[in-house]
Amino acid sequence: MSKLKPSPLPADTLIGGYRVVRRVAAGGFGVVYLALGPDGQQVAIKEYLPASLATREPGALSPQVPAEKLSLYRLGLKSFFEEGRSLAQISHPSVVSVMNFFRENDTVYMVMNYLEGASLQDYIITARDLKQLKVFRESTIRSLFDEILRGLRIVHQHKMLHLDIKPANVFITDDNKAVLIDFGAAREVLSKEGNFIRPMYTPGFAAPEMYRRDSTMGPWTDIYAIGACIYACMQGYPPNEATQRVPTDRMVVALKRLQGVYSDNLIEVVQWCMALDAQARPQSVFALQKELNRAGERQYTRLSVGEKVRMRFDDMVEGTKKSVIKATDPGNRSP
Template sequence: MSKVKPAPLSPETQIGGYRVVRKVAAGGFGVVYLAIDPEGQQVAIKEYLPASLVARGPGELLPQVTTEKLSLYRLGLKSFFEEGRSLAQISHPSVVSVLNFFRENETVYMVMNYLEGASLQDFIITARDQKQQKVFRESTIRSLFDEILRGLRIVHQHKMLHLDIKPANIFITDDNRSVLIDFGAAREVLSKEGNFIRPMYTPGFAAPEMYRRDAAMGPWTDIYAIGACIYACMQGYPPNEAPQRLEKDRLTTALARLRGVYSDNLIEVVEWTMALDPLSRPQSVFALQKELSREGERRYTKLSMAEKMRLQFDTMVADTKKSVKSVTGGVAVKPK
């Protein structure tokens, strides 16, 4: 039986001088509310409320934490608070603005600008469903990620990592700004401590090093996720997750199908950013920005007939293996 999620704060609850209007989102590590500030302006408030560590009933304010989980809860709380303090020092249109952060009800709240619009994930699903050759135009992809990289560069200059970049965490506002939201510092700290049961990564967008406790993470980790987001904008779907790629990497084959649709340069950028070896990726956002801005060198090399036939054959083989595996219940069948 699954654990009951902690209840969000009730509408009209007062916290830190803000009035909660309603819950707008919830994840494994917190709840986001639409609220009204003392001047009557709309704001978003994120409450630290890790679902695996706390309980809270409807109408209650205080999270209930058992003794054995208390040290882990406090560790994440400290990281969440430090994240709020660090983000409050960053002022960039492509990074979510933290207006205030405060402790109350034995947890921490982060007050941010309330953004109106939709996530990149929403746009990808809508564009994909139109079943056109291109999910997004190349000029749109380059422009969008140039904007996001400008913000990410500032984040890295402040010695911070995002650690959960994915289309759902790239917000496109109604006035056409691209904004990075939902940083993952508390998530990352908790993943390193104890036997924490929830995955700390988003499959397809998490770099291989995020699956290993002892691996060093840096700008190259966020850069892998940027590459995966560009891939999703080209294909309409996330790439295979890192463990699958380590076993059998089909990234080059998947990108080859896009030759002639997107430029060779953009395809090469995705391969570069999504290298399984962290040292083979761009080591800084600036290096990636420089490559992504090379619009004058676009070539669109189409697949030859032989290459098309080879790709078709590889796809048929892969599909056959999948169907055999599903029929045999995932047990490998050795041919006689």
């Protein structure tokens, strides 16, 4: 029998002056709640609650952690707290805004602005189902990732890495902003200390070095994931897992089929970002931005990201959109 997931906090629970309304998402590393602040403002609260290390009975507030897992739980807790501290220093429309973070109930909570809209993953799935030659227009892809990279560049300037960039963690809001959510600092710390590296990462979007304990990660690690996201926007599906690309790299063949559908430049950008050798990738977001915005390649009307993405779905029902923030690890569900 599989282990039961820790129970979420009950509705109306008060934590740090915020009142829990309901759970909106849950994953292997935590739970996200819709909550109300003292002024009645809606916020999203992310709770550190790794299912592999802790349990919690229905109605209880504090997690129960077995003695043999306590040191690892505390290590992740510290990393999660430091992540909140670092994100609170970043103010950029393309990075999830952390308004507050605090310790309570033997865990840590991160208070973020509540986002309404849909994830890039939702849009990819909808666009793919239209079965047209192009999943997204090239102009849409370039516009979208130009905005995402502006936010990621600020993150890297603050000496942080995202470590879990994928379409489910790119949120397109109702007011036309593309926002990076669900950073993976605690996930990375636990993977290096524990014996369960593979479940930490989303297949297809994780760089090869994320599977090796002795490897160095840096901006190039997030850049691999950016390339994988662009690939998903072109193909409608994620690329093969990095470990499967070593013996036979089918990604190259798949991209060749897109020649004439997308520009050679965009195809080359994806191949550059997703090089198996970390040193062969762009070493900085700036280098990637420079290529993605190269004169002659980026010719299109400057619409907002939301407007360009939604151009694909004028004939789709409004019910496709979802008003949730996937700001915790949503597992390995991929487009």
